[in-house]
Amino acid sequence: MAPRTHAGERGEPSPVPGLRRGRAIAQRLAQRCCPPARARMLASRLCLATLREDPADAEVVSHRLLVRAGFIHKSGSGLYLYQPLMQRVLDKVRRIIAEEIARAGGLEITMPILQERELWERSGRWALYQASRTMLTVKDRNGIEYGLAPTAEEVVTAYAASVIKSYRQLPVCFFQQHTKFRDEIRPRFGLMRVKEFIMMDAYSFHASEDCLERTYQVMRVAYLRAFARLGLSAFAVEADTGAIGGSGSHEFMIAADSGEDAIIYCPESGYAANVERAVGRIAPAAPWQAPAEPRLILTPGRSAIAELVAFLRAQGYADLGAEHVAKCFLAVALVERGGGAAPLTVAAFVRGDREVNEVKLSHAIARHGGGSVLQLRPMHPEEVRAATGAEPGYAGPLPGLGVDLVIVDQALPLDQPLVVGANRTDYHWVGFVWQRDGGRAAAQDDIVRIRDGDHSASGHRLHERRGIEVGHIFKLGTKYSAALGACYLGPDQQLHPFIMGCYGIGSSRVVAAAVEQHHDADGIRWPMSIAPFQAVVVPARPGDEAVEAAARRIYDALLAAGLEAVLDDREAKPGVKFKDWDLIGVPLRVVCGRALAEGRVELKERGGSATEVPLDRIVAEVGDRVRAAQQALLRAADAVA
């Protein structure tokens, strides 16, 4: 390749006879367009796209700031283009995650995004993902149908089966960081919930449960180390396994009020779980003055619990509370039945002051013979009428209740008097004792949503807060290997299905979570490890050649020292530049301005105070601060148990 002329190198353009005329133009173009050998990070050439006003569709902080500071650009609903600044941050996030997973023994690979339907049918997940409609699909010209990778258990399991023949090769762990797709019901919150995103997904293969358990713990630590290095304060909580399946699972959460997940935790015992899975003890209801025999009471229009309780209190049941009412949640479950999906009607009863946890209910349905639940939805009003013979709001446990399965929460006493619906519009039974008065046969189970103020098994108070899920680890067991016939030869000369684990981190979501956790009124405050630049050099006196030359020298010296710096060479007032870099969130700022005459420049940490530093010390000082910040993050990682 012919040597090119780069801006600032003062090279002679190649002499082309007869083209003198265009030489000046060519030279100017070359200076404008040709990238120098080493990337010069000049603000004027970075296509910065800061916005003074908030975008109209941004609800959460990370969305607002990432758009305003010019990191992401909306390309469609749930689709974002990563701008140059975002690319730099994402690259760093990916590198840190990859380093920690590799440190934990992972081998990096890249799998295809298109996955054949046939493969997914073999694991049985095609029907599941179609039923819940979480997978995007495409067809090729031959009509072959593909899913766009939401995750890659099938692909990696088939791969492992083809390369791993012996227990001697185990354990092994493969991982990748690649684009994932999800047909989101409703994309929102900027990078938080999108149709296309970057995820690190890892898959481990084992010959024993013990070995899986060890790797699971190693991965748990790798996750916490990675989050520590990313400058995020993350914690693990027990989680439901959802559509992935398996026997055990933890989610990694970033505490944030804007988070979509509710977490139940106990500071005393260390218990923490996603509310979908959280278990706890509910204080029993105080006794009340119930009639000795159940009474059918006319309760016109009192279909809501609060109205019903107020009405009955006025009728003389003065000590009645919502906790004495049996609330009925009527639902239609789509359950797996003989390879297909079949509807199953369910009535779930909880105490009137509580709510049904639909995830726990789904598991209860499976436990009580309903089959594996693909989907669960509340009944439509006409379905309620068909099942109860009454308007919605009057469903009760009498034999007339026309559903396939009845499940009662364990906190709802079957031997105590309750207020229940009469399966008749405008009527309730008061003082109904389920067991004594002929309530419909029902299974008792734990289906209630735990909330702030409940107690743990050890008797400590439970708290609730919100969080952003940035990672998830699962013990899969043999779910996929057995379905796909992925086996190794054991020391016993027999074939065994792999015992598997799988592990995911939403790399692009991590970026959003970092902004949620690190921002102020002026903009983003990136942790040093993932900031798009470590330092920005700002000449603060436009037109002052001495200032501009000094800024340029400092910038060059920072680069030469191996630091990631950017020079704000734009023709703008200092105030504009300061605002921009505060918004973008670069951790260190070197301002070259009025103190230059005395041989000093200003060094300011984002969100901190400014100090004046002699010119000959500035590079060392910036380097020290960068290293100190990086080392603090590494120490935090090493402190992970």
Place this chain on the structure above:
RNA sequence: CGGAGCGUAGCUCAGCUUGGCUAGAGCGUUGCGUUCGGGACGCAAAGGUCGCAGGUUCAAAUCCUGUCGCUCCGACCA
């Protein structure tokens, strides 16, 4: 998919109710000048098929129908 709302300049929005002339503002962008350490000012300028299609009408950004897209409220997930 159900419910609510919005599509007008690169961004944030007015104008629509009650149809009417060259469709506006602020920010941003370009040029010139004055400024220059926390989003300066003056002058000039560029930039719009009013989401798209059809209809009503002498006349549509405005009214009607359809359609596409987006946002918000509810059920999935990293």
